[in-house]
Amino acid sequence: MDQSTEGLARGAVNARLNGIGNIEWREANAFDLLRELERRGERFDTIVLDPPAFAKTKANLARAVAGYKEINLRAMKILAPGGVLFTSSCSYHVSRDLFNAMLADAARDSGRRIQFLGATGAAGDHPELLNVPETGYLKGVLLTALSLP
Numbered sequence: 001m002d003q004s005t006e007g008l009a010r011g012a013v014n015a016r017l018n019g020i021g022n023i024e025w026r027e028a029n030a031f032d033l034l035r036e037l038e039r040r041g042e043r044f045d046t047i048v049l050d051p052p053a054f055a056k057t058k059a060n061l062a063r064a065v066a067g068y069k070e071i072n073l074r075a076m077k078i079l080a081p082g083g084v085l086f087t088s089s090c091s092y093h094v095s096r097d098l099f100n101a102m103l104a105d106a107a108r109d110s111g112r113r114i115q116f117l118g119a120t121g122a123a124g125d126h127p128e129l130l131n132v133p134e135t136g137y138l139k140g141v142l143l144t145a146l147s148l149p
């Protein structure tokens with residue numbers, strides 16, 4: 001799911017080049033489609049949330065965190081029992097602690113028992129420098145849902 005026609009088209013070309021034919025591409029606004037999927041009672045074994053940086057500046061941090069919470073809450077609600085959710089943020093202004101607190105908030109509101117499986121950050125080809133905090137903006141968390149929706 002992506003709202004970009006061009007992004008989806010590029011994805012389809014890459015899938016074809018790699019001989020992958022079992023992908024359904026959906027052009028949609030994630031905020032709308034996640035709600036719709038929940039309303040329809042759809043469930044998914046694996047969900048990956050890879051949104052753009054919602055917090056481009058410190059001034060819109062609260063709004064950005066609300067956006068992250070909304071998509072994570074909806075994803076938690078449509079996660080099948082035992083399914084995995086990989087969720088990420090590339091907003092420098094959203095610290096790892098703030099991201100984790102947002103996820104805990106979403107988990108509480110989802111009514112699910114959500115278990116933490118692991119955390120990750122930038123890959124080795126994108127080094128994080130201890131004395132340059134701006135380089136540590138990539139955050140990823142792997143979760144699983146233990147209980148029924």
Ligand SMILES: C[S@@+](CC[C@H](N)C(=O)[O-])C[C@H]1O[C@@H](n2cnc3c(N)ncnc32)[C@H](O)[C@@H]1O
Pocket residue numbers: 001002003004007028029030031050051052053
């Ligand atoms: C960090 S990129 C992820 C791209 C993709 N995961 C990839 O690896 O190529 C963020 C993507 O979110 C899409 N996006 C931004 N806002 C969106 C929204 N409200 N609903 C759906 N997609 C959105 C952008 O078009 C962009 O492709």
